Amino acid sequence: MATISIAPFDQLFILTGAGISAESGIPTFREAGGLWRKYRIEEVASPYAWRRDPRLVWDFYSMRRRAASEAKPNSGHFALAALERTIHDRFFLCTQNVDNLHELAGSQRVLHMHGELFKSRCDSCHAPFNDANLYESPADLPRCSCGALIRPHICWFGETPFHLDLIFEALRQCTLFAAIGTSGIIEPAASFVSQVAARARTFYVGPEAPANSAIFDDCILGKSGDVLPVLFTFD
Numbered sequence: 001m002a003t004i005s006i007a008p009f010d011q012l013f014i015l016t017g018a019g020i021s022a023e024s025g026i027p028t029f030r031e032a033g034g035l036w037r038k039y040r041i042e043e044v045a046s047p048y049a050w051r052r053d054p055r056l057v058w059d060f061y062s063m064r065r066r067a068a069s070e071a072k073p074n075s076g077h078f079a080l081a082a083l084e085r086t087i088h089d090r091f092f093l094c095t096q097n098v099d100n101l102h103e104l105a106g107s108q109r110v111l112h113m114h115g116e117l118f119k120s121r122c123d124s125c126h127a128p129f130n131d132a133n134l135y136e137s138p139a140d141l142p143r144c145s146c147g148a149l150i151r152p153h154i155c156w157f158g159e160t161p162f163h164l165d166l167i168f169e170a171l172r173q174c175t176l177f178a179a180i181g182t183s184g185i186i187e188p189a190a191s192f193v194s195q196v197a198a199r200a201r202t203f204y205v206g207p208e209a210p211a212n213s214a215i216f217d218d219c220i221l222g223k224s225g226d227v228l229p230v231l232f233t234f235d
Contacts, residue, residue, distance in 0.1 A: 002220055004203055006087065006176065007235045013174035014080060015192055016095040016102070019181020019206045020224045024071040024101055046157045050123075054149055059137050061117070061152045066135050068099045068117055076180070076224035077105035083232055084108060092170040094163075096182065096189050098154060113161040113189065115154035124148030161188065171195050178203045180224050184210030205231065 006012060018028040043049055044060040084091045084107055093110050095102060098117040102110045120131040122144035129150045131142060142150040155161050171177075177196045182204075184190050193202050193215045204210055204219040205227050213219050220227055 002218060003233050004176070004178065004201075004231055005233050005235055010087075010176045011090050011170075011174045012083075012087065012092065012176045012178070013170055013192075013196070013200075014091070014093045015177070015179045015182060015189060016080075016093070016097060017180065017182030017186075017189070018097060020074070020076050021071070021097050021099050021101055022181070023076060023223055023225050024074045026068055026071050026097075026099055026101075042157050045154070047159065050151060050156070054141055054151075055137070057152075058141055061154070062135055062137050064098075065117055069135065071099065071101060073101045073105035074225040076228040077101050077107070079228035079231075081106035086234075092174065094167055094170070094189075096186065111163045111166060113155070113163055113167060115152070115162060117152070117154070119153035120150045121153045122146060122148050123151045128153075164188070167192075168195075175200050176203075177201070178205060179210070179216070180205045180228070182206070182210055184212035 022028050039056070044057055050057050080093060080102065084093065093102065093107055095110060095112055096114050098112060098115050100116070100118055120129045120142070121127065122129060125144060125146045125148065127144060127146075129142065129144060131150060144150055171192060174196055177193060177200050179193060182189060190212055193212060196202065197215050202216045204213060204216045205222070205224055207221060207223055209219050209221065220231070
């Protein structure tokens, strides 16, 4: 299997997607045709859906929280946490995933561009909310002290991902880019590799080639839990 050599000057940007979490038993967004209770995922994960039926959206995320709470990090997550401990601030981890498996594996600096499943916030003033009903659907949906509904801290379809300023700055600095378990379809993450391809070495890791595979220098096919623990070497 190919390996990725990290030089002392390399700035490594890691992008993870649903594939790495799927290996821990968390269903990908589009499994079973992307349906939940006969709704397409986009119909329960959008500002429109929230305005139309906040109860339905809350139930959907309660289901996702329960499923994610039972998952454990896999060896791919642990390999990335170990890599962070080795190269410290030359390591940048951006995930499209909303679970907390990277943190449970020991990663310290994780940017969740699509939000975090186990957090909630006010829909109006955006204040964080200490939600004791994360896994359940209470009779009355929680409200902020300002009176607005509490919503999942998730970037829904049609909303702007979080932390883009930090992400784009890290992309400008990186000399080595690796995407792991991503589809290569969802923007803006799908375009990250094209932003760095002219000046950085680029790799993909996953069981299947992504839609944007032609842009990568190399696609290493296999489960991240098998590949990542032996993938990186050091000059």
